[in-house]
Amino acid sequence: MKYILMPVLAILLCAKAVACDVCGGSQGSYLGILPRYNSHFVGLSFQYQQFTSTHPVMASEKKPVQSQNFVRSVTAWGRFYPLKRLQLFAFAPYSYNSAVEPTQTVLMNGIGDIRVVANYMLLNTADSSQNRVKHTLLAGGGIKAPTGRNDVTNTEGIILSNMQPGTGSWDYTANVNYTFRIDKAGINGDVSYKLSGVNKRDYRYGNKLNAGLTAFYWYDKGKVSLLPQAGLRYEHSDVDYSSYVYRIRNTYSGGAQAYAVAGAGIYLGKFGITATGSLPVWQHYAGGLVTAKPRLETQVQFLF
Amino acid sequence: MKNVNRYIKYGLIIALGIVSSCKRNDTTAPEPTININIQSPTEGAVVTGGNTLHISAEVNSPVDLHGYEWKIRDKDNGTEIGSGEGHVHEKNFTINADYTGNVTKVTNAELEITVIVSHDGEQANKKVNITLNP
Structure with a gap:
C-alpha cells in the first residue's frame, strides 16, 4: 500500500458559548480521526448536540423556565499540504440551531464562522514501513473570522448568545497532537486551546481548553479499511463576559465536562465515512443550569 | 526548504507560548455608569389615602441589564410595604408600575429602585423619600 494509513486527529474547534443568559451550553472542540496523513481531502461534517437549560427566575415568577437547545451544523472542510510537513485545514460551517422554550421556538440559521488551521509536523516516523513503533507529533494554530451572524434575537428581542451561528469575534487557537502506534x-x-476575542456587542466568549486521549485500531480487508476508536475527552470553558469593557462576567456560562467518545470510520479507495458519538460522563456547566446531552458527528471525505 | 521548516517550527513554538500565556488583567476595568431617573414619585411627594402611587423611572446603562425591582419601605421600622419587579435584557428601558397603599398612619417611606447589572450580584439603585397618608 503506497500510503500508510496513519490516523491524525484534526482539531475542529467549535467556538460557541453561553448566554441569554442561560441557553444551550458550551459546545467544545471535537475530534475526527483522519486517514492518510499525507493526502489532501475535502469533505462534509455533520454535528448534532442537544442541551437542556434552566433559566433562573426572579422572585415573583412561579417556576424556572426550561428550554431545549439544539445545535446542528454542516461543515464543508478540507485539508491541504502546501509543504510536505505543513497541513492546512479550512472549515466553512452552516448552522441551524433552535431553542425550544414553553412559549416560543427560536430558530437561528446561517453561515457560521469560517476558520483556518495550520499544523506543522514536528515529528513523523510513520513514513517508514520498517518501524513497528511510529510517532507523529503535530503542532499548530488557527484563526476564526467573524463571518457568522451573532445578533439573532428571540421574540422578546433577547440575543441568545450561545445559539448564534457565529461568535462575532476573531478567535485564535493553538493545538498539539501526538500519535503513538x-x-x-x-x-x-x-x-487545544482557544483564545476568544471580543465581538461588536462587547460580548466575549470564554476561552476554551480541550484535551483527549483516543485509542484506535486499523483493520484492512482488501480495499476496505475499518477504523474503530474509543477514548475520553475533557473540556473546560472559562466564563463569558457579557461586557468585556466593564469586565461583567456572565456567571451563567463556563464550566467543564468529561465525556466518553466512541466511533468508527470506513475507508474505501478515495472515500471515507466516519461516525462518532460522545456521552457525557461528568459535567458542570453554567453553575449546573445547563446539561449537555450526547452528541453525534458524522463525516464524509474525498481524498486526493 | 530546511530553513522554511525551521522558521515554521520556531514560529509555532512562539505562537503557542503567546496564546497560552495570554491573560487579561481584570482589575483595571471601569465601573459602568448606570442612570436611574425616577420621574414619579418626586422627592418628598405625599400620597393621600386611597390614591394610587404611579411609579415611573427611566434607566440608561452602557451594559445590558438583567432585571429590576422596586420596593417601598417604612423608614421608621424598615418594613417592606410594597414591591414589584421585571425581567429585562436591555441597556435602556422604562419602569412603570402602580402602588396603592393601605397604611393606617402617616408613614415616612422610601421608594428604592434596584437594577441588576450582573448575575454576580452587581446592582445599581436609587431612592426617593415619600410620605404615605392613611
Whole structure:
C-alpha cells in the first residue's frame, strides 16, 4: 500500500458559548480521526448536540423556565499540504440551531464562522514501513473570522448568545497532537486551546481548553479499511463576559465536562465515512443550569 | 526548504507560548455608569389615602441589564410595604408600575429602585423619600 494509513486527529474547534443568559451550553472542540496523513481531502461534517437549560427566575415568577437547545451544523472542510510537513485545514460551517422554550421556538440559521488551521509536523516516523513503533507529533494554530451572524434575537428581542451561528469575534487557537502506534493499534493524545476575542456587542466568549486521549485500531480487508476508536475527552470553558469593557462576567456560562467518545470510520479507495458519538460522563456547566446531552458527528471525505 | 521548516517550527513554538500565556488583567476595568431617573414619585411627594402611587423611572446603562425591582419601605421600622419587579435584557428601558397603599398612619417611606447589572450580584439603585397618608 503506497500510503500508510496513519490516523491524525484534526482539531475542529467549535467556538460557541453561553448566554441569554442561560441557553444551550458550551459546545467544545471535537475530534475526527483522519486517514492518510499525507493526502489532501475535502469533505462534509455533520454535528448534532442537544442541551437542556434552566433559566433562573426572579422572585415573583412561579417556576424556572426550561428550554431545549439544539445545535446542528454542516461543515464543508478540507485539508491541504502546501509543504510536505505543513497541513492546512479550512472549515466553512452552516448552522441551524433552535431553542425550544414553553412559549416560543427560536430558530437561528446561517453561515457560521469560517476558520483556518495550520499544523506543522514536528515529528513523523510513520513514513517508514520498517518501524513497528511510529510517532507523529503535530503542532499548530488557527484563526476564526467573524463571518457568522451573532445578533439573532428571540421574540422578546433577547440575543441568545450561545445559539448564534457565529461568535462575532476573531478567535485564535493553538493545538498539539501526538500519535503513538504499534503496528495497527495506536493511541492519540491532543490538547487545544482557544483564545476568544471580543465581538461588536462587547460580548466575549470564554476561552476554551480541550484535551483527549483516543485509542484506535486499523483493520484492512482488501480495499476496505475499518477504523474503530474509543477514548475520553475533557473540556473546560472559562466564563463569558457579557461586557468585556466593564469586565461583567456572565456567571451563567463556563464550566467543564468529561465525556466518553466512541466511533468508527470506513475507508474505501478515495472515500471515507466516519461516525462518532460522545456521552457525557461528568459535567458542570453554567453553575449546573445547563446539561449537555450526547452528541453525534458524522463525516464524509474525498481524498486526493 | 530546511530553513522554511525551521522558521515554521520556531514560529509555532512562539505562537503557542503567546496564546497560552495570554491573560487579561481584570482589575483595571471601569465601573459602568448606570442612570436611574425616577420621574414619579418626586422627592418628598405625599400620597393621600386611597390614591394610587404611579411609579415611573427611566434607566440608561452602557451594559445590558438583567432585571429590576422596586420596593417601598417604612423608614421608621424598615418594613417592606410594597414591591414589584421585571425581567429585562436591555441597556435602556422604562419602569412603570402602580402602588396603592393601605397604611393606617402617616408613614415616612422610601421608594428604592434596584437594577441588576450582573448575575454576580452587581446592582445599581436609587431612592426617593415619600410620605404615605392613611
